[in-house]
Amino acid sequence: MPETITILKNYTGTGYLFTLYLTSVAYLLFTEKEKHLRALIIYTPLTLLLIFLLPVTHRLYSAALDEETYYRMLWLLPLGITIAYSGAKFLTGLKKDSYRRVGLCALAIVIILAGTYVYSSPNISKAENLYNLPGATVNVSEYILNDAEFDFIYAVFPKEHVHFVRQYSSKIRLAYGRDVLVDRWGFFNPIHDIMENHEIIDIASLLEITRPKLINYIVIHWTRATCDNPENYGLILLDQVDGLLIYRDEIVAIEIRETIGQYFPKS
Amino acid sequence: MLILQLLLQFLSLTAWLFIIPFLTGLLPARFIPKERRTPGVIFLAGFIIFLAVFELISIIVVLNAVHGGMAILLRWFTPVAIALAALGLGTEIVVPSVLFTERKTSRGTLTFNNNFPPIWQRRASSPGFLKTITQIPEKIFGKNLSWETKLVWLLFFILLGFQLFMALTRASFDGDDAYYIVQSLIAKERGFLYRVEPYTGDSTVLNMRNALAVFPLWITMLAEKARIHPTIVAHSILPLFLLPMTYLLYFQIGKSLLKNKLESLPIFMVFISLIQIFGNVSIFTNETFLMTRTWQGKAFAAGFIIPAVLWLFLLISEFSSAAVYWFLLGILIWAAGISSSLAVFLVLILVTVFGFYLAIYHRSFRFLLKTAAACIPGAAYVILYLILI
Numbered sequence: 001m002p003e004t005i006t007i008l009k010n011y012t013g014t015g016y017l018f019t020l021y022l023t024s025v026a027y028l029l030f031t032e033k034e035k036h037l038r039a040l041i042i043y044t045p046l047t048l049l050l051i052f053l054l055p056v057t058h059r060l061y062s063a064a065l066d067e068e069t070y071y072r073m074l075w076l077l078p079l080g081i082t083i084a085y086s087g088a089k090f091l092t093g094l095k096k097d098s099y100r101r102v103g104l105c106a107l108a109i110v111i112i113l114a115g116t117y118v119y120s121s122p123n124i125s126k127a128e129n130l131y132n133l134p135g136a137t138v139n140v141s142e143y144i145l146n147d148a149e150f151d152f153i154y155a156v157f158p159k160e161h162v163h164f165v166r167q168y169s170s171k172i173r174l175a176y177g178r179d180v181l182v183d184r185w186g187f188f189n190p191i192h193d194i195m196e197n198h199e200i201i202d203i204a205s206l207l208e209i210t211r212p213k214l215i216n217y218i219v220i221h222w223t224r225a226t227c228d229n230p231e232n233y234g235l236i237l238l239d240q241v242d243g244l245l246i247y248r249d250e251i252v253a254i255e256i257r258e259t260i261g262q263y264f265p266k267s
Numbered sequence: 268m269l270i271l272q273l274l275l276q277f278l279s280l281t282a283w284l285f286i287i288p289f290l291t292g293l294l295p296a297r298f299i300p301k302e303r304r305t306p307g308v309i310f311l312a313g314f315i316i317f318l319a320v321f322e323l324i325s326i327i328v329v330l331n332a333v334h335g336g337m338a339i340l341l342r343w344f345t346p347v348a349i350a351l352a353a354l355g356l357g358t359e360i361v362v363p364s365v366l367f368t369e370r371k372t373s374r375g376t377l378t379f380n381n382n383f384p385p386i387w388q389r390r391a392s393s394p395g396f397l398k399t400i401t402q403i404p405e406k407i408f409g410k411n412l413s414w415e416t417k418l419v420w421l422l423f424f425i426l427l428g429f430q431l432f433m434a435l436t437r438a439s440f441d442g443d444d445a446y447y448i449v450q451s452l453i454a455k456e457r458g459f460l461y462r463v464e465p466y467t468g469d470s471t472v473l474n475m476r477n478a479l480a481v482f483p484l485w486i487t488m489l490a491e492k493a494r495i496h497p498t499i500v501a502h503s504i505l506p507l508f509l510l511p512m513t514y515l516l517y518f519q520i521g522k523s524l525l526k527n528k529l530e531s532l533p534i535f536m537v538f539i540s541l542i543q544i545f546g547n548v549s550i551f552t553n554e555t556f557l558m559t560r561t562w563q564g565k566a567f568a569a570g571f572i573i574p575a576v577l578w579l580f581l582l583i584s585e586f587s588s589a590a591v592y593w594f595l596l597g598i599l600i601w602a603a604g605i606s607s608s609l610a611v612f613l614v615l616i617l618v619t620v621f622g623f624y625l626a627i628y629h630r631s632f633r634f635l636l637k638t639a640a641a642c643i644p645g646a647a648y649v650i651l652y653l654i655l656i
Contacts, residue, residue, distance in 0.1 A: 010551065012549065014548055015548075017545075017546065036581075037581075039624035040621060041524075044620045044624055048617070071551045072569075075568070076617050080542040080546065081520055081574065084542065085521070088528070088532075088538065089531070091534055092525075092528045104537075111545055112545055115542065117544065118545070118546065118555065118559065121559065123440045124438070124439050124440075126436065126437060130503045131496065132438035132502035133498065166445065166452065166466070167445065167498050169456070170457060171456060174467045174468060177465075177467040178445040178446070
């Protein structure tokens with residue numbers, strides 16, 4: 001099966017809504033009299049769909065642009081507009097008001113059944129604040145921003161918070177970011193490896209890497225086990241906020257104060 | 268004090284999201300055929316021009332300013348945007364085309380088209396203004412609506428209200444926010460434009476692949492004007508603006524599609540809004556992008572820019588002699604670059620196929636030439652992109 005068909009299948013999910021779209025196009029093909037509308041919402045989309053399905057287009061697109069975004073060519077099909085227009089046109093053609101009323105309800109139900117409710121997505125949750133960021137990330141970031149002596153904040157966060165910390169404040173630099181978390185991108189980061197890929201966090205190995213980089217804050221979820229008490233290595237436990245233990249590396253903090261701190265006055 | 272601050276923030280956002288784009292839209296408004304010279308069309312036209320100007324100035328600043336780029340961008344863009352809005356308002360006052368299109372006088376009804384007097388010939392009182400304002404709902408939704416039509420309109424507004432409520436009360440996780448939102452924040456907090464690695468905060472060279480897509484900087488501009496955190500602007504405020512604006516565009520598309528059956532327009536709008544809500548058949552659809560990543564440039568491309576191309580081609584087909592739509596199309600293709608560089612490529616493909624079929628429909632080679640001319644700004648963008656990456 002050509003890869004373009006697979007991409008189309010992945011794009012259309014269950015395929016019901018896309019079938020409804022093709023049905024709408026077919027309906028318009030027989031009923032639409034306006035030539036310019038036929039050109040705009042029938043011929044052009046069908047041509048684009050054909051172009052999309054051609055393996056050669058896929059190859060050219062992937063070579064010139066980015067294979068991962070090939071599905072976006074399907075954005076050019078006016079799926080919603082065509083279904084809505086053909087539905088409205090069909091209902092207008094009905095002679096009796098009662099047919100129209102029933103037809104409106106029936107078509108609405110078809111759309112609902114053919115589609116997938118966007119707010120049931122696992123990626124959507126109740127907003128905890130206007131930032132739409134996890135409250136724990138906001139609270140811990142705010143704590144660190146208040147605690148820092150200089151505008152030099154370099155931190156290690158658990159992976160659950162990595163996406164969000166810098167959406168709250170770009171003043172906090174991260175030892176590893178989202179790029180490390182996306183497996184298919186294939187990035188390796190030794191700090192991430194120590195923090196996330198082992199059951200017990202090896203603090204000594206961690207500090208061996210973080211100290212030369214002047215990483216001055218380390219945040220660990222309270223449920224995570226460490227091979228020794230981090231405070232034995234010069235880390236100071238500042239607080240536990242929303243289940244996150246906030247450590248400041250005092251050795252690094254002193255080094256920053258004595259060396260580069262003056263270049264990062266607190267704003 | 269807090270109330271005053273909130274009021275000022277609200278006024279600032281209103282100015283930069285509605286008033287300035289609308290007043291800018293008054294510039295091309297007089298060239299838009301009278302049947303389509305409505306507040307909605309004027310706003311959309313103004314918004315497209317507003318974005319295109321922002322895109323142009325941003326690109327110049329992004330490519331040249333290493334430090335303090337955001338301050339430079341604001342210093343250049345603010346006066347230009349205000350000047351365009353003032354020019355739009357000024358020309359409207361001096362030679363009216365929109366607000367005073369109709370006025371009853373002892374000599375009959377005067378319209379712009381049959382020489383409504385410019386300012387130097389006009390009396391102090393202009394009763395047409397109030398009349399025009401009170402006629403707006405009638406002009407938008409039509410005259411003498413049946414209770415059934417009103418009910419379907421009500422249903423649409425309930426669906427829209429529901430979407431806005433969910434946009435405000437729900438958080439949508441998307442990994443790309445760690446890139447785009449952080450670019451907005453870096454621009455605001457540190458002034459650097461695409462010169463800091465957003466995931467970690469390390470310094471980096473200018474990211475050419477994304478540097479021309481300045482939607483995050485547009486968010487920063489709004490955040491700076493309203494003095495609100497860019498993440499709040501993106502996640503909580505922009506959906507309340509972008510979703511209704513997208514529906515305004517669909518409304519205009521529906522008007523063009525159903526021009527002989529306007530009583531079906533609310534049905535069209537109800538179906539459109541249902542498809543938005545239930546269009547999440549995969550994570551890839553334009554409906555999913557619009558509803559779950561409203562604040563990202565690519566969602567703006569999928570939800571607004573691409574449908575806007577169809578809208579302009581519908582108008583071009585309807586009023587083939589109106590050069591203003593070709594002008595707006597050219598501007599729109601350029602403005603597509605604000606959302607993503609890919610959007611410009613996609614829009615150029617779409618415009619080419621539209622242009623090809625409509626040239627056949629109109630049996631006009633000139634139509635193809637006009638299409639090609641409208642693609643020039645987009646082609647310039649593509650050339651710039653190819654040179655830079």
